[in-house]
Amino acid sequence: MEQPGNLLTDLYQLNMIEAYLDHGQTGTAVFEFFVRDLPPVRRFLLAAGLQQVLEFLEAFRFSPDEIGWLAQSGRFGARLLDYLAGLRFSGEVHAMPEGSVFFADEPVLRITAPLPEAQLIETRLINILHFQTLIASKAARMVLAAPGKQLVDFGLRRAHGGEAGLFAARASYLAGFSGTATVLAGKLFGIPLFGTMAHSFVQAFDDEAEALLAFAQSRPDHLVFLIDTYDTIAAAHKVVALNAELAARGIRLAGVRIDSGDLVHLAGEVRRILDGGGLNATQIFVSGGLDEEQLASMLAAGAPIDGFGIGTALVTSFDAPALDCAYKLQEYAGKPRRKLSPGKATWPGRKQVSRNFTPDGRMAGDIVSTADDTPPGEALLRPVMSGGKRLIPPVPLHDSRAFAAAQLAKLPDDLRSLAPGAPYDVQIADKLKQLADFTQKGS
């Protein structure tokens, strides 16, 4: 995917780098990305976006046009401009694989690089990781709420700009969605595409049945009729009446979609009408302002729904549209560093996360330790880039999706609930606590 360029950053990054260069502050820095606290409506998070971060780092260079624009702004001296013109990312990346379940205070990604490089990438790195993780974590709740059902991302129009729509399609597919309506996400990421019809199609014809038949003739494969433009029950009867004509043309009606009204009631009535007309194999899809709570309650009510189109609640993570995440300097020039700002103090140094499991393979508690410690459990952060080059080929999105599904299967039952509850057990290793005590400001 094309990168929007390296001016997609905060001005202060450039200001700081100029000062770093002036004062020889180009030693090795270690930054970590983590989430300080989970939103009350999230029991766990699902890591996503690493692939785009690595693409960003590989492609990291300032174009002559960008350097020229910075020069003519009059803000910066030749030392900075020359540095930027020759800059490539030369550092190391350690990260949890995409699809990993993680929790508050656990580093998901660690950058080890000369300070100006590690600093300059901050804004876009957070911008990519935060949003995809936000959406994958929201999508995972929907996947857990509707096991075995088809979930499709319909959210591009209400996503926050174009890239949000693309990233949301990717992150939700990673988390277990079946696909997306966003065509470009299919092209860029190989995600299965789904699409039916809009109310405007039905409205553009003088007669609803005429509209449905016209659509069926042109788009006979994977045919899904939208049936709530005027009166859903009446439309369901029209669909049954149309079926002989469809069958005569060799067209099978794959499904109907209902986008408004009392979906539990309507799905039941429509199921009855379809079954009564011999359309037992025709599936029912619903959409319209759905979130995971509604998915769970509709299914608990026994609504005969086969799939859900989900938009706004997914792509904006409506109930928690941001995570309290940070990318913080943990070590510089070989010394651990610690920010002490009230409510925002950090654990210093390079860290690792180790996860323990019950005998039947469920997650049973994590330990955040210094990177050179050896607590029990599986180490979650792995090297993925060194010297600015990938250590392993890009992981296919389908593989990351399978990994995410395996991760969700390892969640303790309690964390699979949509309701708030006790947090998962994350311990800080003694050696890390000692390091934090020892790391005074400026020491």
Next chain:
Amino acid sequence: MEQPGNLLTDLYQLNMIEAYLDHGQTGTAVFEFFVRDLPPVRRFLLAAGLQQVLEFLEAFRFSPDEIGWLAQSGRFGARLLDYLAGLRFSGEVHAMPEGSVFFADEPVLRITAPLPEAQLIETRLINILHFQTLIASKAARMVLAAPGKQLVDFGLRRAHGGEAGLFAARASYLAGFSGTATVLAGKLFGIPLFGTMAHSFVQAFDDEAEALLAFAQSRPDHLVFLIDTYDTIAAAHKVVALNAELAARGIRLAGVRIDSGDLVHLAGEVRRILDGGGLNATQIFVSGGLDEEQLASMLAAGAPIDGFGIGTALVTSFDAPALDCAYKLQEYAGKPRRKLSPGKATWPGRKQVSRNFTPDGRMAGDIVSTADDTPPGEALLRPVMSGGKRLIPPVPLHDSRAFAAAQLAKLPDDLRSLAPGAPYDVQIADKLKQLADFTQKGS
């Protein structure tokens, strides 16, 4: 700004267009974009994004690569592919100017074009208008909450992808913010840029005062020190102690920034310390998870704060991360159309919004009418594009910002409040009600 291409759309648009073409449904369609209901935490909305919509329409064409990808997908026939390959937007656009205040049920933009064109642009048109309007409307609340204060967008990292960061910078500047930290938004939109320093800069030095002095030497203009990395009060004293050295070097300290802690208390203490050290002209900026309620309460408490850096609450519109907006077919082939779905019924036909004012120039009630009606008041929708060409040159962002400020000045006092309250008076004209009664489905 570069467009991400016309595959940034929903699959169903392409499906429907294939069916429209097959069935000769290429007559003139009228679609309108509007918001069904305001979020409870919004008293009005501020229109934004028209400029990017017009750029999108002007640039609307499928590349050979896009056509090739659609062809190899096997989903579409030659008729659709040939149509798309030659497609340009040829229609008319009527719209409220950017920066216009508007309310629920009021069309903000009207597209009049051959049905396949008007349909195909839907997804990206909503994607642009919805988000910029969402952010401009949120930003306007902050502007009203902190009159005369400097407000700066710090949100790129938590914005939902790169385009969201850029659009949020633009929409908040339009609504009255002073500028943004996002460098690329400065380049693309000419928005003033602001930037200070991060905690990592301070942490990378062994001593806080040393870090501040190093920064001042490299970046002496518009110098702002971040002072909460370890202990804000102690840092304020260090700043005073540093000032003689700064003055000796001819450097004036423009401001200090506090990013954590009890900001009201700290701003007061820091103000006292700075004034005591002769730094009366040094301004105080605060940041850190701020929203408009906190702005209002900090200022009401008399905190001596000169400016605010605002991130997540702004760029995600955290308390209302989406609007209930729609782009609906209102007329096709000369006949008004009306969707009747429960809770989503629309007012049919081409419409206009007329606004009335009190003698002192405050907004005093709107009337939504058919476009050919002549209710009293100022007509808000104006022609901006015809035959796919702009009727007027692009409006400079600074002019739209001035227009938005004039609009906010015309709000009734009650609507300027952050608290919920009675909705603004929007009447539906009798002639429109009659048209709605008359417009049966399919009639």
